[in-house]
Amino acid sequence: MPSLIERSPAADLVPVSAGGLDLVELPFRQITSVAPFRGRQRAVAAALKALGLGWPRPDRAHLGTDRLCLWSGRDQAFLIGCAPEGLAGIAALTDQSDAWASLRLSGEAAEAVLARLVPLDLGAAAFPVGASARSALNHMMAVVLRAEPDAFELMVFRSMAASAVHEIATAMRAVAARRGLSA
Structure with a gap:
C-alpha cells in the first residue's frame, strides 16, 4: 500500500551555493x-x-x-x-500555508541575481529592507521581499518550486562566473 510522505516544496533541491551566494528553503511558516x-x-x-x-x-x-x-x-x-x-x-x-514555497537568496550579489529574473528596480534606494512586491520571477509569479540589505525572501507557488530553484541557481552561477571574470 502506498504511503504519503510529507516533503517541503524544495526538498532535495536546496541548498545551492555559488560565488558567495546562498539559496535555501525557509522553514515552514503559517x-x-x-x-x-x-x-x-x-x-x-x-x-x-x-x-x-x-x-x-x-x-x-x-x-x-x-x-x-x-x-x-x-x-x-x-x-x-x-x-x-x-x-x-x-x-x-x-x-495559504501549503500553497507556497519560501526561499531565501542571500549574498553580496543577490541583487544582481534577481536583476536577471525580476522586472523591478531592486536597488536598495528603490527597494529597501521591508519592501515587497508581487512580480514575475522569470516566467512565474512570485512575492519578493527584501529581508536584509543582502538578502531576499522569495515566495512562489508550491508547484513552481523546482522551476524557481532552477532559474535562481542558473542566475547565481552566471553572476558568479561574471564576477570571476572581472576579478
Whole structure:
C-alpha cells in the first residue's frame, strides 16, 4: 500500500551555493491571506498591532522578529509566521500555508541575481529592507521581499518550486562566473 510522505516544496533541491551566494528553503511558516471586510480596515489594523505588526502600505511589509505582514495585492496582505488572532469576523481569512514555497537568496550579489529574473528596480534606494512586491520571477509569479540589505525572501507557488530553484541557481552561477571574470 502506498504511503504519503510529507516533503517541503524544495526538498532535495536546496541548498545551492555559488560565488558567495546562498539559496535555501525557509522553514515552514503559517501563511494567512487577510482581506478586511468593507469598513473594517481600522479594526484589522488594531488586531495586527496587537500581534506586533501593522497593515502594510502597497509594496511594503511590516517585519517582526518572528512574523511579518506583507502587502500582497489591493486590500490584501499575507500574515506570515503567526496565527491570525483577533482577525476572525473582521476580515476574510484564507490559510495559504501549503500553497507556497519560501526561499531565501542571500549574498553580496543577490541583487544582481534577481536583476536577471525580476522586472523591478531592486536597488536598495528603490527597494529597501521591508519592501515587497508581487512580480514575475522569470516566467512565474512570485512575492519578493527584501529581508536584509543582502538578502531576499522569495515566495512562489508550491508547484513552481523546482522551476524557481532552477532559474535562481542558473542566475547565481552566471553572476558568479561574471564576477570571476572581472576579478
